[in-house]
Amino acid sequence: MPRPMTITEKIFAAHAGLEVVKAGDLVTARVDITLANDITGPVAIKEFKKIGVDRVFDRERVIFVPDHFVPNKDIKSAEQAKIVRDFSKEQNLTNYFEVGRMGIEHALLPEQGLVTAGDLIIGADSHTCTYGALGAFSTGVGSTDLACAMASGETWFKVPSTIKVEFFGKLNKWVSAKDLVLYLIGEIGVDGALYKALEISGEVIEKMDMDGRLTFCNMAIEAGAKSGIIVPDAITKEYLQNRSIREPIFYTSDENAEYEKLLRFDASKIEPTVAFPHLPENTKPISQVGEIKIDQAVIGSCTNGRLEDLRAAAEILEGRKVHPDVRLIVFPGTQKIYLEAIEKGYIQTIIKAGGAVSTPTCGPCLGGHAGILAKGERAISTTNRNFVGRMGHTESEIYLSSPAVAAASAIAGKIASPEDI
Secondary structure, three states, X not given: OOOOOOHHHHHHHHHHXXXXXXXXXXXXXXXOEEEEOOOHHHHHHHHHHHHOOOOOOOOOOEEEOOOOOOOOOOHHHXXXXXXXXXXXXXXXXXXXXXXXXXXXXXXXHXXXXXXXXXXXXXXXXXXXXXXXXXXXXXXXXXXXHHHHHHHHOEEEEEOOOEEEEEEEOOOOOOOOHHHHHHHHHHHHOOOOOOOOEEEEEOHHHHOOOHHHHHHHHHHHHHHOOOEEXXXXXXXXXXXXXXXXXXOOOOOOOOXXXXXXXXXXXXXXXXXXXXXXXXXXXXXXXXXXXXXXXXXXXXXXXXXXXXXXXXXXXXHHHOOOOOOOOOEEEEOOOEHHHHHHHHHOOHHHHHHHHOOEEOOOOOHHHHOOOOOOEOXXXXXXXXXXXXXXXXXXXXXXXXXXXXXXXHHHHHHHXXXXXXXXX
C-alpha cells in the first residue's frame, strides 16, 4: 500500500512521474505554468537566450504579465516592458497581457483560468504562492531557474514538509482572511514556516470565498513558506467551473498523512489585525493599536485588490469622506475587477468619498510608483510587506491591514477599526 501523502506530496509525485514522494526528496518535475513580470521577465529572457534553444517549451504555458511599473513610469521601465513585449511577440506567446488588458499577475491568472487545481506552477515573483488557494502547488523562483523551465518545461525541487493550520470557531465582524493570515504570521514569525508548505484548513476556511482564500495563500511567503495550499472543495470547484482552460485535478491529503506540526487557532478570539513597521510579524489587534495618525491609505495589490476587497472598502466609505490629511489610493486587481466594481457602484463610492482610483498595477506596494511615501510619512496599506523603505523613503512607515481597516483609517485620519467610525 502506498505511503499516505499530503496534497503537496501528491502534486509533486504526479509531476515527477513517481508513485510516492516524501518531504526532503529531491525531484525533477514538469511544470504546468511559468510566469514572469516586467521586473523579473527581462532577466529570465536574457538567461533563456544563453541556453541555445530557439523556442519556449510551450507557447501557451509561458506567461508574461507586465504589472510592476506599468503604465511605464520612466524610460527605464518602458525599456523593461519592451523587452518582455518583444520576446512575447517573437515567441508568439498566447498569454502576454498588455496594458489595458493586463492586471496584477496574481489576481489576473486565477481570473483568466490560466492556473487550476492540481497544477505545479512557478513564477519569478515570490507571491506566486497565491495559486495554492485553488489546490495547486505554486511557488516563486529566481529568474535563472525560470529561464531553464521556460526552455525545458521542468525544474528541480526539494519536496517541502507540511505544516497544517486549522482555524475553527466563528469570525468576528470585520475580521477577514487578511486578519487571519496577519495573525498567523504574528504567531509563528516571518521565518516560522521556512521552506514549508502551509496547508490551510478548518471550518473557517471551508466557509471562506475564493477571494479570501487567494488573499490568505498570497501571504504564505511572509511566514517564510515555500507555498500555501488549500485542499479543493465545492467552493473551489464552483470557482473553476467554466473558467479553467485545463481540466483541474482535485487532490486531497490522506487522512493519516505526515505533517511536521499542526497549529490550531480559535478565530472567534481574533480581532482585526495590524502589522506594525517593519515586519509582517509585528502584529497587534486593533484594540491595542493606539493613536497613530496616517498620511496615506492604500487599498489594492495582489493581496487585496479583488472585488470583495473593494466591496468592503466601499461599504465603509459609503456616505463618508476621506480625512482631509489623508490620501486614499485604490488599485483594482484587474481590468475585469475594475469594471465589475464600477457596475456595482464601488468605484463611484470611493471617488465620492475622496479616494483616487488607479489602473491595475503593483504601483505603491513595492515603492514602484503612484503612491511613493516621503520621509516621515505613514501609510496604512492592504499590501503584503512593510519592510524599511518598501513604499518609498527609508524613514517612512507602513502598517499592514485589511481593506476594511484601511478604509476606516482613511476616514478617521488615523489607524481605526470600522467599529469606531
